[in-house]
Amino acid sequence: MNPRPDPAPTTPRTIYDKIVDAHTVRRIDERHLLLYVDRHILNEYTSPQAFSGLREHNRRVHRPASTLAIVDHVNPTAAQRVRAIADPQAAAQVDYVERNCQDFGIELIGLLDSRQGIEHVVCPEQGLVSPGMVIACGDSHTTTYGAFGALGFGIGTSDVEHVLATQTVVYERLRNMRVRFDGTLPPGVTAKDLVMTVIRAIGVAGATGFAVEFAGSATDRLDVAGRMTLCNMIVEAGARGAVMAPDARVCDYLKDRPKAPRGALWSQATAAWANLRSDAGAVFERDLAFDVAAVAPLVTWGTSPDQAVGITDSVPDPAAEPDPARRASIVRALAYMGLEPGTPMRSVAIDRAFIGSCTNGRLEDLRAAAGIVAGRKVAPHVRAMVVPGSSQVRREAEQEGLDRIFVAAGFEWRQSGCSMCLAMNGDVLGAGERCASSTNRNFEGRQGRAGRTHLMSPAMVAAAAVAGHLVDVRDLAREVP
Amino acid sequence: MRPYTTCTGTGVPLLQANLDTDVIMPKQFLKGIDRQGLARGLFYDLRYDASGVEQADFVLNQPEYRNASFLVVGPNFGCGSSREHAVWGLLQYGIRALIGTGFASIFRDNCFNNGLLPIALPADLHARIATLCARPPRNLLTVDLVSQTVTLSDHSRLPFRIDDMYRENLLHGRDAIAATLRYSAEIAAFEDRHWNRSPWLKPGT
Ligand code: SF4
Numbered sequence: 001m002n003p004r005p006d007p008a009p010t011t012p013r014t015i016y017d018k019i020v021d022a023h024t025v026r027r028i029d030e031r032h033l034l035l036y037v038d039r040h041i042l043n044e045y046t047s048p049q050a051f052s053g054l055r056e057h058n059r060r061v062h063r064p065a066s067t068l069a070i071v072d073h074v075n076p077t078a079a080q081r082v083r084a085i086a087d088p089q090a091a092a093q094v095d096y097v098e099r100n101c102q103d104f105g106i107e108l109i110g111l112l113d114s115r116q117g118i119e120h121v122v123c124p125e126q127g128l129v130s131p132g133m134v135i136a137c138g139d140s141h142t143t144t145y146g147a148f149g150a151l152g153f154g155i156g157t158s159d160v161e162h163v164l165a166t167q168t169v170v171y172e173r174l175r176n177m178r179v180r181f182d183g184t185l186p187p188g189v190t191a192k193d194l195v196m197t198v199i200r201a202i203g204v205a206g207a208t209g210f211a212v213e214f215a216g217s218a219t220d221r222l223d224v225a226g227r228m229t230l231c232n233m234i235v236e237a238g239a240r241g242a243v244m245a246p247d248a249r250v251c252d253y254l255k256d257r258p259k260a261p262r263g264a265l266w267s268q269a270t271a272a273w274a275n276l277r278s279d280a281g282a283v284f285e286r287d288l289a290f291d292v293a294a295v296a297p298l299v300t301w302g303t304s305p306d307q308a309v310g311i312t313d314s315v316p317d318p319a320a321e322p323d324p325a326r327r328a329s330i331v332r333a334l335a336y337m338g339l340e341p342g343t344p345m346r347s348v349a350i351d352r353a354f355i356g357s358c359t360n361g362r363l364e365d366l367r368a369a370a371g372i373v374a375g376r377k378v379a380p381h382v383r384a385m386v387v388p389g390s391s392q393v394r395r396e397a398e399q400e401g402l403d404r405i406f407v408a409a410g411f412e413w414r415q416s417g418c419s420m421c422l423a424m425n426g427d428v429l430g431a432g433e434r435c436a437s438s439t440n441r442n443f444e445g446r447q448g449r450a451g452r453t454h455l456m457s458p459a460m461v462a463a464a465a466v467a468g469h470l471v472d473v474r475d476l477a478r479e480v481p
Numbered sequence: 482m483r484p485y486t487t488c489t490g491t492g493v494p495l496l497q498a499n500l501d502t503d504v505i506m507p508k509q510f511l512k513g514i515d516r517q518g519l520a521r522g523l524f525y526d527l528r529y530d531a532s533g534v535e536q537a538d539f540v541l542n543q544p545e546y547r548n549a550s551f552l553v554v555g556p557n558f559g560c561g562s563s564r565e566h567a568v569w570g571l572l573q574y575g576i577r578a579l580i581g582t583g584f585a586s587i588f589r590d591n592c593f594n595n596g597l598l599p600i601a602l603p604a605d606l607h608a609r610i611a612t613l614c615a616r617p618p619r620n621l622l623t624v625d626l627v628s629q630t631v632t633l634s635d636h637s638r639l640p641f642r643i644d645d646m647y648r649e650n651l652l653h654g655r656d657a658i659a660a661t662l663r664y665s666a667e668i669a670a671f672e673d674r675h676w677n678r679s680p681w682l683k684p685g686t
Contacts, residue, residue, distance in 0.1 A: 022679075025671045026664060029646055034664065036671055038682050046564065048514035059658070062668070065684035074512065089512035096514045130681060140563045140587055154587050156565035158594035158657070166661045168668060170646075204499050205557040208586060238560065240586045261681035269681040304499050325555070329498050422562070424508045431531060443503040443561060445526050 003031035004173045012279035014176045015243045016211040019151045023134045025168055035171035038133040040163045041119050042069040042106070044097040045424065046138030050161035051100040062167040064105040068128065069097055070119045071111050074424050077387050077414040083112055090425065104164075117390020117416040120144040120232060120358035124224075125392055127257025131246035131273040136163050141358050141440070146231035146242030147224060148250050149276050151211070153241050174240055175209055178284040180216035183293040188474035190368065191226035192360060192438070192457035194218075195233040196298040196308050197290060204306045208238030210286065213278060218292040219244065224253045225364035232359050233440050236305040246273045297473055299345050300442045300455040302333035307442075309345060311460070311472045317341035336444055337452050338432070345470050348454070352435035353384035353465035354447075355411075357421040360438035360458045361389025363396050369438075369462035370402040372476055378410035379468030385412045385427070387419040411465070423447045436464035482596045484654035487625040488577045490550025492614040493540055500554065501561035502588060506570045519570035545617035551624065553611045554581040559588025559599075568595050578624045580631070582607050593647040594657065598624065600631070600641045610639070626652060 006021070007013050013021070025034040040063075042050075047069065054061070061067065074090035085091040094111060101108035109115050115122055120141050123129050131149035135142060138160040145152030159169055179198055199206070212234050214227070222230070231242035251270050254260045261269045296310035307330075309316065318330040318341065334341065339348070355361070355369050366388065378384045386406050388394035394416055397403055403413045420427040421439040429435055429451025438461045442453040454470060463473040510522030527539045535542050541549065552571075558581050559567065568591045571579075578598035592599040602610070613633055614620040623632040626648060630638045643651070650657060676683040 022675075025668055031644060032646055034661065034668075036668070036675060039684070045511050049516055049565075052515065053658075057658070063684065087512070092514055093512060132679065133682065138563055140561065154563040156563050156568070156587060156591035156594060158565060159590065162658050162661065165658045166665075166668060167672075168661060168664075170657065170661070204560055205583065205585070208557070208583065236561075238557070238585060261686065265681045265686060269679075272679065304501075325496075325498060332497070422503075422508055424511060441501075441503065441561060443501045445507055446503050449507070449526055449531065 004175055006173065012281040014278040014282045014284070015149060015213060015245060015276055016151065016174065016176055016241060018276065019132055019134060019243070020173055022132065028170060032170050032172055034168045035134060036168055037136045037163050038066065039128060039135045040067045040167070041123060041135065041137035041142070042067065042097070042160065043073055043119055043139060044071050044093040045073045046157050047100070047160055048093060048096050049157050050164055051096070051104070053161040054164060059165045061104045061106065061164045066167060067106045067164070068109065068123070069101050069106055070109045070122055071097060071116065072118045073418045073422065075111050075417045076425055077417045077419045077427060079414060081112065081415050087426065114391055117388070117393065118358045118361060118418055121361055121389035121393065124148065124228065125257070125390055127254050127260030130254070130261070130269065131250065131276050136169055140235050141232050143235045143239060143242045144228050144232040144358060146244055147227035148254070149243055149246035149273065151241050151243060154235070174211040176282070176284045177207055177210040177212045177286040178288070179212055179214050180289040181214070181218035181292050182216045182289065183218055183291045185218055185292050186295070188297055188459065188477055189292070189295050190457040190459065191222055191229040192233070193295050193298050194290070194292060195230045196305070196455065197295050198234065198288070199237045199306050200298070200308045201288070202237055204236060204304055205238045207234060210239055211241035211243060212239045213284070214242065214244045216289070220247065223364060224249055225362045228362070229359055236440060245277050297457060297460050299460065299470055301337065301339060301345065302330065303336055303442055303444050304329070304333065305440065305442060305455060307333055308455070311345055311470065313345060315339045315341055315343040315345065346472060347469060349434070349469040350382060350436045350464055351433045352429060353378070353382055353461050354387070354420050354435055354437040354439065355385070355458050355461050356387030356389065356419055357439040358389060359440040361387065361393065363393050365438065365458040366393065366397050366402050367400070369458040370405045372459050372462040372473060373409045373411070373466065374405050376409055376466045378465045382465050382468055384410060384465040385414055385420065387414045388416045390416045409466070420447050436461045436470060482654045482656070485596050485598065485626050485651040487623060487627065488550055489621070489623040490577065491546065491548065491617070492551040492553050492580065492610065492620045492622045493546045493549040494553045494611050494614045495540060496553065496555040496611060498555040499557045499560050502559055502564050502567040503561055505559065505567040506564060510570070511564055511566050516569045519566055520573035522566070523570040523574045548575060550575060550577050551622055552576055552579050553607070553614050554579050556582050558584055560585035563587045565591045565595070568592055568597050572597055580607065580610055593651070596651055598626065598643065598651070600624070600643070602639070602641055606639050
């Protein structure tokens with residue numbers, strides 16, 4: 001694709017373009033610019049080789065104060081939290097990130113820290129994210145911060161090293177896409193269903209090369225947690241950035257959080273944030289609109305996040321797919337998932353239920369799930385887990401009594417972390433096990449070799465755990481237990 | 482990074498769409514603190530069965546496709562997780578270039594940062610290479626970064642384009658961090674302006 005030129009200063013610009021312009025240190029060539037990174041988030045599994053690279057070259061960290069490290073991917077989530085980790089490799093990663101943070105003067109939220117949790121849950125919670133910021137992290141779901149009008153994006157370990165050493169990244173300007181949601185969200189339909197609707201509509205490469213701005217009346221009515229779900233998961237359509245115009249809800253969310261600006265700075269900041277809007281007439285090369293009234297709770301049937309249908313639909317028939325490559329994908333996915341064409345999704349029995357992840361591990365998600373679970377029991381053949389997105393989410397949920405609701409129903413109430421979202425830590429699906437999951441990736445083997453993942457909203461996972469099979473949460477919500 | 486100029490070897494068709502980095506390098510291989518030992522992890526669940534025995538039907542395990550230098554891949558190869566381990570594993574296995582129609586963007590950056598060429602071709606040229614690679618021993622290819630061409634076993638030469646900056650970096654095995662550190666003074670001056678304009682962005686305020 002041709003490079004995208006910088007927009008002329010006089011032309012109307014999008015939020016995305018304004019943020020990129022405000023962070024351009026210099027142009028490198030007609031395609032690349034040097035982009036300044038306001039905050040850099042590290043985790044234990046994509047940072048070790050970056051630090052080793054710095055050590056080998058005797059390089060320092062350019063702005064340790066702009067950097068925060070969090071242990072979240074490899075730590076166990078057993079109910080009792082201890083510093084020792086039985087898996088020697090995981091323990092070595094946790095040790096090495098501790099040592100690196102100490103040697104390079106970087107703040108670490110370690111395993112026993114009261115703020116520990118999944119990086120994309122913790123950073124907003126700590127008020128580290130501000131509208132207009134550029135945030136980089138060695139993790140693809142860094143797009144989450146778009147919910148605040150910040151440009152977050154994932155980078156590989158080489159670029160983690162580059163940001164550590166220079167506080168910049170070599171960057172190519174993306175194209176602008178807008179996704180509007182209008183209308184009234186039906187009961188039982190959540191932000192997760194909205195973003196899955198977009199991914200299904202445009203495909204898993206549909207937003208490659210784009211930054212996506214979410215807009216529209218239904219988007220504006222979403223709470224900040226729902227907005228994070230949208231911006232988080234749009235990376236599954238290939239988007240390397242997401243943004244939304246920050247509004248009063250965002251300010252209310254951030255006010256008085258530990259790392260948010262205070263006093264005079266707060267007033268100055270909020271005044272600037274109010275202007276962080278796409279100009280009238282700004283051009284979006286792709287502009288999509290959805291009426292949310294038509295959205296149903298979605299579930300995936302395949303091994304790619306765009307392979308999804310409404311819960312009242314059935315497993316698709318590959319024979320009906322005219323394109324041979326897509327037909328082959330469907331056949332392969334159904335074989336892996338152990339599903340027959342035409343099977344109603346609601347009849348698919350599950351073995352496991354998982355509520356958690358940076359997509360849906362926030363307090364609002366746990367409340368929605370607990371609302372379904374209250375007064376009901378997990379089906380006897382199902383092992384169900386709740387892994388709060390952070391220690392703070394866990395504490396707040398306990399203050400509300402959500403833990404007791406989950407435990408009474410038969411869920412495991414665990415410590416925070418990524419857990420079975422990517423299954424690096426010992427929380428793993430067995431071969432052939434089928435899981436209703438509030439996570440973001442249903443790839444082959446993602447939650448465990450030969451494990452079968454169905455993505456859906458946390459309330460839908462809760463409903464499936466109770467029913468023992470995939471089920472329409474709206475049916476359960478109608479009955480009083 | 483070692484310089485890249487030209488490489489001759491065999492190409493393997495692996496055309497499944499949306500091959501994600503979880504499949505390229507499964508989670509159990511992400512736990513190192515160095516880059517070692519990743520050749521074994523490459524496509525682990527496709528190459529080996531649950532007991533660690535090679536699966537004969539997987540293309541890389543077939544005799545005529547062993548010791549491959551190039552993979553001819555399907556659309557959106559490398560989607561999903563940002564794990565650079567996927568690229569390290571491909572290189573350690575011996576793969577020097579990927580020939581596809583389009584790559585996921587974090588993965589593409591990771592390729593360039595490590596000297597693995599992600600070559601994106603128009604569908605018709607891609608299909609020609611895929612067809613030849615499905616007929617060993619006609620799957621011998623030469624990828625030349627200087628002339629930006631792929632030479633096939635029928636002697637035809639197909640052009641590709643690699644972004645100029647990355648091409649220069651790869652040809653000379655350049656250290657991207659050293660290149661940026663030349664602008665240190667500009668970065669510091671930028672920080673002054675940036676924090677003056679938006680003081681709440683300054684860390685620790
Ligand atoms: S919860 Fe899952 S998607 Fe999110 S950062 Fe952790 S592993 Fe990645």
